[in-house]
Amino acid sequence: MLSFIVSNRSKRPHRLPDCWGHRGASSRFPENTLASFQAAIRDGAEGIESDVHVSKDDVVIMFHDPALDRTTDSRGEIKERVWYGEDGLQHVRTIKEPKQSIPTFAETIALLTKPENQHVAFNVDVKVQNDPDRLFALMHSIISSSDPNWETTLAPRILLGLWHPGFLEHAKKRLPYCRRSYIGDSVGLARKYFWGECDTFSMSFASLAGAGGQKFRQDCKAAGKNVMVWTVNDPSHMMEAVRWEVNVIITDVTRTWLELRDALQNDYEKIVSQYSRLFLWTTLNFYAPFLAAYSRQSKLDLEKVAGPFERALTARPTMVSAAA
Numbered sequence: 001m002l003s004f005i006v007s008n009r010s011k012r013p014h015r016l017p018d019c020w021g022h023r024g025a026s027s028r029f030p031e032n033t034l035a036s037f038q039a040a041i042r043d044g045a046e047g048i049e050s051d052v053h054v055s056k057d058d059v060v061i062m063f064h065d066p067a068l069d070r071t072t073d074s075r076g077e078i079k080e081r082v083w084y085g086e087d088g089l090q091h092v093r094t095i096k097e098p099k100q101s102i103p104t105f106a107e108t109i110a111l112l113t114k115p116e117n118q119h120v121a122f123n124v125d126v127k128v129q130n131d132p133d134r135l136f137a138l139m140h141s142i143i144s145s146s147d148p149n150w151e152t153t154l155a156p157r158i159l160l161g162l163w164h165p166g167f168l169e170h171a172k173k174r175l176p177y178c179r180r181s182y183i184g185d186s187v188g189l190a191r192k193y194f195w196g197e198c199d200t201f202s203m204s205f206a207s208l209a210g211a212g213g214q215k216f217r218q219d220c221k222a223a224g225k226n227v228m229v230w231t232v233n234d235p236s237h238m239m240e241a242v243r244w245e246v247n248v249i250i251t252d253v254t255r256t257w258l259e260l261r262d263a264l265q266n267d268y269e270k271i272v273s274q275y276s277r278l279f280l281w282t283t284l285n286f287y288a289p290f291l292a293a294y295s296r297q298s299k300l301d302l303e304k305v306a307g308p309f310e311r312a313l314t315a316r317p318t319m320v321s322a323a324a
Contacts, residue, residue: 016264017241017249019257020047020123022231023064027252030094031071032062034103037111043254047121049161049230052105052139054130059083060105060138066129071095072102079129106142113147113154123202123228123250125161125183128306132167136174143175151177161202164302165193165312172197181228186295187216193309200226200247205237207295208244209286217244235260239275 024036025043037048051064055078068074068081074092083089083104093099112122126135147153160171161183171180181200182190185207194201201220207213208229220227229241230250238257241249242264251257264271280286285294303309 015245016261017229017246018046019044019254019261020049020121020228020248020250021045021254022049022250022252024048024050025252025254027233027254029098030096030100032064032103033094033100034107034111035098035100037103037108040254041117041120044258045254046119047123047248049123049125049250050108051125051127052130052135053078053127054135054138055079055081055083055089057082057084058134058138059089060135060142061089062103062105062108064125064127066127068092105139106146109142109146109154112157113150118153118157121157121159123159123161123181126163126167126171128164128167128302132170133174136170140174159200162194162198164306165197165309166306168194168197168312181226185291185298187212188295189299189309190216193313198225200228202228202230202250205229205232205241206285207291208246209240209280210288210291212288212291217246221245232257236275236277236279239272240277240280242272243277 021037021040021043023031024033025039026032026036029036029039032050037050040048050062052060053063053066054060061078061083063078065071066079067077072092072094078089081089089102092102108122111117112120126132143150143154143158155177158178159181160175160178161181162168162171163183168180171178179200180198181202182194182198183202184190185204187203187207190201190203203213208217208227217227226247228248228250229244229246232238232241232249232251233253233256235256238249238251238260249257260271284290299309
């Protein structure tokens with residue numbers, strides 16, 4: 001497990017990645033809902049991952065998209081909608097059954113502060129559509145009022161996932177007690193903009209599959225940095241992540257990974273031998289040219305919303321990159 005929580009796996013023949021539910025147990029329940037989070041925890045996941053946006057009236061909610069259209073019975077941009085009131089977001093429900101309300105950040109924190117859930121880590125995916133200073137100030141208010149012992153029982157379990165380097169200084173100012181991770185699909189961006197500021201790297205599976213990904217994984221291990229990989233739903237990809245010795249597998253199918261992990265604990269060599277690595281050479285998006293093009297487009301998309309990466313780099317001239 002990541003260093004957020006102490007666990008004892010000394011009896012395992014191999015160190016196996018933890019299971020974090022991507023938007024909860026989202027293959028079975030509506031994504032980013034309390035039902036989905038609770039299901040992942042019941043399954044035995046060591047962590048949950050979710051996303052944050054802020055309503056017009058300053059309520060932090062757990063939701064992936066900047067707009068409601070894809071997953072709910074409502075429409076419109078979250079930042080233009082209020083939480084309270086007759087037409088408030090509190091009345092919105094998911095399209096997917098069983099229909100659920102949108103949880104607030106405060107409700108999710110309340111779930112995680114229950115005695116039975118105080119072993120669960122919380123990966124907060126910070127979307128770039130947010131004003132970071134406003135968002136982090138609101139998050140701090142909720143975190144710091146959640147429990148008298150929040151600094152020891154809650155704060156060490158929260159991981160801030162950041163896509164854009166412009167969010168780093170705001171995170172350090174408003175939420176200095178939270179660990180930080182880079183989220184993305186480019187080892188180049190991870191090295192250049194985030195290496196000296198994060199102890200965890202949450203990477204897309206494809207970005208770690210090639211030679212560049214292998215070197216990045218090796219450098220992270222040498223530097224004592226954690227590696228998380230998303231969104232891993234195919235058992236053959238899970239087995240590859242095991243071979244990579246990543247710290248965490250983020251998955252929609254929490255039961256699938258947990259059952260496979262149990263099987264590996266019982267007979268590691270037998271289970272590993274059942275999974276081929278052929279897909280790495282037969283899938284276009286694992287090749288360097290595709291990865292490079294995708295990384296460039298991803299950076300452009302992020303910059304359209306949150307501004308140039310280079311502006312943030314200029315503001316932090318002392319940041320140190322990983323060795324090439």
